[in-house]
Amino acid sequence: MKAKHQKIKSIFLILILFLITTSPILLSALQKNFAIRVACVGDSITYGAKIEDNFLNSYPAQLQLFLGSDYLVGNFGASGYTLQKSGNFPYWNHPAFQESSAFQPNIVLIMLGTNDTKPYNWTGTENFLADYRELIAHYRSLKSQPQIYLMTPATIFPESFKPANGYKMQADVADLVSNAVKELGEEEHLPVIDVHAYTRTHPEYFLLDGVHPDAYGAKAIARLTFEALRENESSFQK
Template sequence: MRQKKLSFYLLRFTVLLALILSVLWLDHSSRLRIACVGDSITYGATIKDKSHDSYPARLGKMLGQNYTVKNFGASGYTLQESCDRPYTSHKRYQKSLDFKPDVVLIMLGTNDTKPYNWISAEAFKDDYMQLIYSYQELPSRPKVILLSPAAVFPENFSPAKPYKIQAHVACEAAKAVRELGAELGLPFIDIHEVTAEHPEFFLQDGIHPNELGAETIARTVYEKLKELGY
């Protein structure tokens, strides 16, 4: 008799657990999936608690429980295939595809501005289009949103100089992303403009935004997503 009761309770527990897991899976699968693609700025380099204070993490908090926001930032990587570290060669690129996103936020180009990487705005746009297409061709048919590179401040903060990132080329890259968005009919967010008047966001090295900068980027992206109806 005791064995039968034990078996009965075990069966009830198993069924209840299966129901709970099923509800959790359905809840997770119904969330809007947002992939944040980028370099160290997306990754949250120099931010102490990246899992909470990087721009993707802040964006996830702002959007709430009906969204799943994943950080696919890869430090030091570039958009262009001809550069020293193309994003498509990093495992996070493949992971971002496997994520089956509904929305893809691309913020690449900062590392492309190095003297040995930058060729021209046209070459930059050509490779950018290929990256966009690789996401648009996914079965999930995600909406791709383009973010310009952030502003950089090497003239104000000497620690930025070892990165060899060129501020004037960052402006050129931002303009190229804006033009590409217009040409392809894709939403564009000008992170360069948003950060250009805020050197206080980049006090550590002139390149990577601090927590305040990440918050501002996240807020800007959040407002655009809401404007687009997400």
């Protein structure tokens, strides 16, 4: 029986490989119908700004490689956008917000907050969390009833890389945001992927400008996310 199962699995893998190499459009259609859909909600770090060939090297693209063909990962990153509705560019107003909802994801990964740390955007933890709770409620209301993961924003390194100063993001506020996200995760009983704590010890990933990770940094974030998803795999099987 075990040998038969292995044979079926081998045939399936060969079929998937054939589809990838001969008909990407057909594979995409199959994924949309049968794959576990993962929506990566975020800002420029999710989008993959500054990364060469971000279509291939952004963290969502590399997460797709880690997860394999049973998953379809959508990149809904919006460069420069905030979680707070009072921010200069609220994520709520970007087409990616509507697109991430229409995607009807089985898993939602939220990594917003970096642009909220700018002096003219930051209005305090209370306002930030109020809008975050509303965002969580929105995704919970989707027909697909997704498992939601909160991701703390990456560490900012303005003291090491002067280009980061031009973005006017505040590293100390990023610390506040990260702590708030972790507390919100406990409050809402949602898993938290602590990107902030992980990247704090890896400034080498942010040599581009002190804010955006390079392809290696994006891969590290993808791996961290992959490991977190694997730990909770049984809870989001479609």
